[in-house]
Amino acid sequence: MKTPSLSHLRPSDYMNVYEPSEDTFLLLDALEAEADAGLLKDATVCLEVGSGSGCVSAFVGMLLKTCVLLATDINPHATSASLQTGIKNNVHIDPVLSHFASAFGSRLAGNVDLLIFNPPYVVTPSDEVGSNGIEAAWAGGVDGMEVTSKFLPLVNDLLSANGLFYLVTVRENKPLEIMREMRDTYGLFAKVVLTRRAGIEGLAIVRFSRTEI
Numbered sequence: 686m687k688t689p690s691l692s693h694l695r696p697s698d699y700m701n702v703y704e705p706s707e708d709t710f711l712l713l714d715a716l717e718a719e720a721d722a723g724l725l726k727d728a729t730v731c732l733e734v735g736s737g738s739g740c741v742s743a744f745v746g747m748l749l750k751t752c753v754l755l756a757t758d759i760n761p762h763a764t765s766a767s768l769q770t771g772i773k774n775n776v777h778i779d780p781v782l783s784h785f786a787s788a789f790g791s792r793l794a795g796n797v798d799l800l801i802f803n804p805p806y807v808v809t810p811s812d813e814v815g816s817n818g819i820e821a822a823w824a825g826g827v828d829g830m831e832v833t834s835k836f837l838p839l840v841n842d843l844l845s846a847n848g849l850f851y852l853v854t855v856r857e858n859k860p861l862e863i864m865r866e867m868r869d870t871y872g873l874f875a876k877v878v879l880t881r882r883a884g885i886e887g888l889a890i891v892r893f894s895r896t897e898i
């Protein structure tokens with residue numbers, strides 16, 4: 686599957702919006718492989734948290750033609766870019782300015798078939814966490830986990846019965862600990878579906894599900 690066109694986004698846009706990078710492309714590769722394996726064929730509601738440029742949501746829209754694509758970001762430049770990326774690629778994305786999925790209240794509870802988050806995962810000082818500008822794309826605080834660890838408790842409520850959650854991690858996030866915690870606390874099964882080394886980053890895409898796949 687082709688990567689969505691981002692030719693409408695200029696270098697100046699990437700001063701304010703995360704430019705798709707190795708992490709983004711690893712996530713696309715993982716989602717395509719999962720779709721090829723038939724794991725996403727029944728997905729009708731997709732929520733991407735932190736959609737940035739909209740590259741991932743547009744790709745999902747190209748992969749899964751009948752899926753409703755909801756996308757949130759805390760950065761208004763990112764929601765605008767996501768909307769434009771949908772239009773550019775003939776994919777209908779509904780981007781919402783929101784902290785995680787809070788804009789939807791409880792209306793999405795138990796309804797998300799495909800949940801995706803490529804979070805700010807870089808280890809940084811804690812005081813860099815919590816902006817709604819471009820720093821929010823990478824600043825993850827202690828262990829790079831200060832944002833992700835606030836999102837993880839919401840996952841179980843959002844997922845539908847057969848829902849799948851894909852999370853981008855780096856080694857410093859201690860993905861094995863995340864997987865154990867999600868299993869012990871929420872009974873969610875976890876599997877590393879794809880890994881790649883990109884410069885100093887040891888990237889892994891982790892899939893969470895209610896049943897063992």
Ligand SMILES: C[S@@+](CC[C@H](N)C(=O)[O-])C[C@H]1O[C@@H](n2cnc3c(N)ncnc32)[C@H](O)[C@@H]1O
Nearest residue numbers: 703709735736737758759760784785803821822
């Ligand atoms: C690493 S970037 C990923 C962007 C895009 N999904 C990609 O893969 O290229 C992380 C994104 O998460 C957004 N973000 C950070 N904290 C968030 C929060 N609490 N709620 C929603 N989005 C958030 C950032 O603004 C940024 O766009």
